[in-house]
Amino acid sequence: MGTEGVPFSRPMIVPEAVEATQRVLTSGWITTGPECAAFEYEFAAWVGAEHAVAVSSCTVAIELALRALHLPYGAKVLVPTITFCGAVSAVVHAGLTPVLVDADPTTGMVSPATCAAAARACRGVDAMVVLHFAGFPAPVEELADAAGLAMSRVVEDAAHALGTWVDSQQVGSISRAACFSFYATKNLPIGEGGMVTTNDAELAGWIRRARLHGMSADAWRRYAPGGSWQYTVTEAGLKANLSDVSAAIGRAQLRYLDLWQHRRSEIADRYSAALVDVPGLELPPTPVRGRHAWHLYVVRVKPGFGSDRDALVERLAERGIGTSVHFIPVHHMPYFRSVAHIPRRGLPGADRVFGELLSLPMHQGLRDDEVDAVCAALMDARIQTNQLEVVQ
Numbered sequence: 001m002g003t004e005g006v007p008f009s010r011p012m013i014v015p016e017a018v019e020a021t022q023r024v025l026t027s028g029w030i031t032t033g034p035e036c037a038a039f040e041y042e043f044a045a046w047v048g049a050e051h052a053v054a055v056s057s058c059t060v061a062i063e064l065a066l067r068a069l070h071l072p073y074g075a076k077v078l079v080p081t082i083t084f085c086g087a088v089s090a091v092v093h094a095g096l097t098p099v100l101v102d103a104d105p106t107t108g109m110v111s112p113a114t115c116a117a118a119a120r121a122c123r124g125v126d127a128m129v130v131l132h133f134a135g136f137p138a139p140v141e142e143l144a145d146a147a148g149l150a151m152s153r154v155v156e157d158a159a160h161a162l163g164t165w166v167d168s169q170q171v172g173s174i175s176r177a178a179c180f181s182f183y184a185t186k187n188l189p190i191g192e193g194g195m196v197t198t199n200d201a202e203l204a205g206w207i208r209r210a211r212l213h214g215m216s217a218d219a220w221r222r223y224a225p226g227g228s229w230q231y232t233v234t235e236a237g238l239k240a241n242l243s244d245v246s247a248a249i250g251r252a253q254l255r256y257l258d259l260w261q262h263r264r265s266e267i268a269d270r271y272s273a274a275l276v277d278v279p280g281l282e283l284p285p286t287p288v289r290g291r292h293a294w295h296l297y298v299v300r301v302k303p304g305f306g307s308d309r310d311a312l313v314e315r316l317a318e319r320g321i322g323t324s325v326h327f328i329p330v331h332h333m334p335y336f337r338s339v340a341h342i343p344r345r346g347l348p349g350a351d352r353v354f355g356e357l358l359s360l361p362m363h364q365g366l367r368d369d370e371v372d373a374v375c376a377a378l379m380d381a382r383i384q385t386n387q388l389e390v391v392q
C-alpha cells in the first residue's frame with residue numbers, strides 16, 4: 001500500500017473523456033444538445049431500455065418519475081428507510097408523502113413482508129420507490145405485489161444499479177421508470193448527472209419536457225437549421241437538464257463500463273475470499289439469480305467481531321483506509337421524522353442493522369494490493385481489539 005492509503009472511492013475519468021470535453025467546449029454548443037441525444041441513445045442501448053432521458057441528478061430523476069404519475073398532492077409512496085436522504089427528499093419535492101419501509105434484519109434490505117407491513121400500516125399506498133441497495137437486485141415485482149401495487153406505480157432508484165440484473169431482466173426497463181446517477185463515486189462517474197430510462201414513449205416525452213421548464217421544444221431544436229423559435233408550456237417543469245459537456249464525458253466513460261463492471265465483480269470476489277472466515281464479519285449477499293452491480297461492498301460488523309462498527313471505522317482511518325456507512329436510516333433525521341409516515345412501533349429492523357453497516361473501499365480503479373491492504377487492516381483491527389480485551 002502506498003503512503004496515501006486506500007481511499008473509499010477515486011473517480012476514474014478516461015483520457016477520451018478529457019478529449020471529448022475539449023471538443024464540446026470548443027464546438028459552439030455546450031448545453032443540452034447533440035451530445036445529450038447521443039448519450040441517451042447509447043445509454044438506453046446499454047441498459048436495454050427503449051428510451052433514456054438525461055437529467056442533472058438521480059434525485060431529480062426520481063422526482064420527475066414520481067411527478068409523471070400525476071398522483072394527488074400528499075399521495076403515499078413507499079421508500080426504504082435505509083436509503084440516501086435525497087431519494088426521500090425527491091418524494092417530498094414531488095408533493096407526495098414518504099412512507100418509510102423497515103429493513104429485514106437478516107438482509108438489511110426491504111422485503112415483501114416489510115413492504116406489505118408498511119402499506120398496511122397506512123391503509124394502502126399509491127406508489128413505491130424500489131432501491132437496488134449497493135447494486136444487489138431487488139425483486140421489484142414481488143415487492144410491488146406485496147405492497148398491492150401495479151408495476152406502472154413503481155419507480156426504481158437505480159443509483160447503485162447500473163449493471164444490475166433481476167433474474168433475466170436488466171435494471172432499466174423492469175418498472176415504469178429506472179433512475180440512475182452519474183455522481184462522482186457511481187459506477188459511471190461524470191461528476192454530477194442522472195438518467196431516467198423507460199419503455200414508455202409517452203413518459204419519456206413528458207420527462208423530456210419537464211426537465212426543461214415544461215417547454216415543448218428545447219433550445220437545440222429551436223436553433224437548429226429548420227427549427228422554429230416557437231414553443232409552449234402546458235405544465236410546470238423543473239430546470240434539470242444535463243449539459244452536453246457532461247454528456248460527452250458520459251459517452252466516453254460508457255465505452256469502459258463493461259470492463260469496469262467486470263473489475264468490480266473481481267474486487268468483490270477478492271474481498272469475499274479473504275474475509276469469508278473472519279469471525280463476526282458478515283459478507284454482503286450475492287444474488288442466487290440475476291447479477292450484482294457491486295456499486296458498494298457492504299459488510300456487517302457483528303458483536304462477535306470484537307469491536308463495534310464506529311471503533312472499526314476509526315481504526316481503519318488511522319491506517320489511511322477510507323470507509324463509509326450506507327446509510328443512516330432517514331427516520332433518524334429530524335426533517336424526515338416530521339414529514340414521513342413512520343409506524344408507531346418504529347422501524348426496529350433498520351435500527352438494528354444500521355449499527356453494523358460498513359462500506360469498504362470499492363471503485364473500478366482499486367488494485368489487488370489495495371484490497372489486500374484493506375483486508376489485512378480489518379484483521380489487524382480485530383486482533384488488536386481482542387488483545388486489548390485480554391489485557392484488561
Ligand SMILES: Cc1ncc(COP(=O)(O)O)c(C=O)c1O
Nearest residue numbers: 057058059084086087159181183
Ligand atoms: C440510493 C441513492 N439514491 C439516490 C441518490 C442520488 O443521486 P444523485 O446524487 O445523482 O442525485 C444516491 C446518491 O448517492 C443514492 O445513493
